[in-house]
């Protein structure tokens with residue numbers, strides 16, 4: 001935990017988050033406290049360092065005006081870091097972007113708990129990323145600059161060799177006739193491979209490069225190794241959900257990270273289309289740079305163009321195929337919606353973003369990827385770990401829904417009695433390393 005943060009001055013309780021409460025950095029023994037006191041300041045410092053190091057390249061690309069504006073931005077990021085470290089109130093966002101009203105309303109509505117350590121962790125952590133963007137929005141030359149572009153691009157290029165071998169495994173499987181049970185088994189393994197892709201998250205490494213994967217997660221030995229880290233496995237329920245005779249099934253993927261994880265999503269979705277488990281996949285990405293490595297529309301297209309340029313024929317072919325899917329509507333990159341870069345829990349989607357809720361309700365299955373989406377699904381509440389997933393969703397059920405998340409934050413639901421206690425005994429860091437994962441599913445209840 002941070003030594004520099006003065007816990008007595010900021011009224012921090014030396015406790016764990018109580019059961020059933022929303023997570024907040026007010027509790028010193030929580031990951032929220034560690035994040036706001038240590039991880040966020042480190043992430044902000046890393047951005048400052050990178051921008052300082054890269055200033056000549058940035059100025060060359062964004063023009064003369066960007067020289068002063070970049071300096072200003074660096075100064076503003078330092079101020080933000082100071083405000084976090086001294087538990088200030090979250091400031092209202094300036095300017096007139098379309099999501100500002102909701103953000104500023106939230107900051108007012110939660111007062112007096114609108115400081116970085118008193119607010120719900122979901123709100124304060126999301127706010128930091130939204131505020132970062134607003135610093136660049138205030139400039140003329142750097143409005144569209146993605147300050148996380150460089151680490152995302154490095155992560156992508158490092159993931160390509162393994163991705164190529166995963167694609168080859170899938171091609172080999174799909175090249176001959178397969179029985180329904182073989183398809184089911186392979187589909188479940190691909191879901192798991194996609195889950196483990198969620199370990200590749202630059203916000204958990206604090207923006208530092210991720211060690212490249214060298215093993216194909218579909219190899220038998222690796223599957224077995226991963227299975228022992230999978231705490232909740234509802235992959236077969238997901239297959240059963242999709243494997244029904246129904247016209248025009250749409251699957252929505254609420255994406256998380258770029259690079260390895262996005263490529264794993266694309267491979268899974270390709271399999272779904274190929275084996276006619278759905279007729280359309282819609283990808284939902286972020287409007288702004290988010291939690292370092294989250295996918296934006298630009299990252300999505302950049303990924304395809306990098307595959308296309310590759311010397312590896314497998315990657316080039318995959319890119320061509322996925323581009324054709326995009327042309328013929330089997331893959332759709334949905335216009336990014338601001339709700340995904342708001343701070344709101346998902347149970348508020350129907351009220352705050354009814355258009356998005358209705359749109360997801362048109363799909364047959366919505367796949368929510370990653371830890372942050374999981375926190376939003378659970379309302380960032382420290383649920384009793386044996387509470388069931390449906391209860392934790394708090395009536396958020398636009399459609400059949402699944403969550404795939406490696407565990408990086410101290411909340412969970414759906415465990416068996418005793419499982420939580422056993423995990424603590426085995427590994428006191430199990431909730432924050434991303435080693436463990438869950439794949440949870442809940443079927444939409446038909447109206448009575």
Ligand SMILES: O=P(O)(O)OC[C@H]1O[C@](O)(CO)[C@@H](O)[C@@H]1O
Pocket residue numbers: 035125198201203204256257291369370371372373375406408409
């Ligand atoms: O990319 P993911 O899986 O959403 O993970 C990012 C999340 O993990 C954390 O590192 C811990 O929850 C957060 O800071 C953030 O919520």
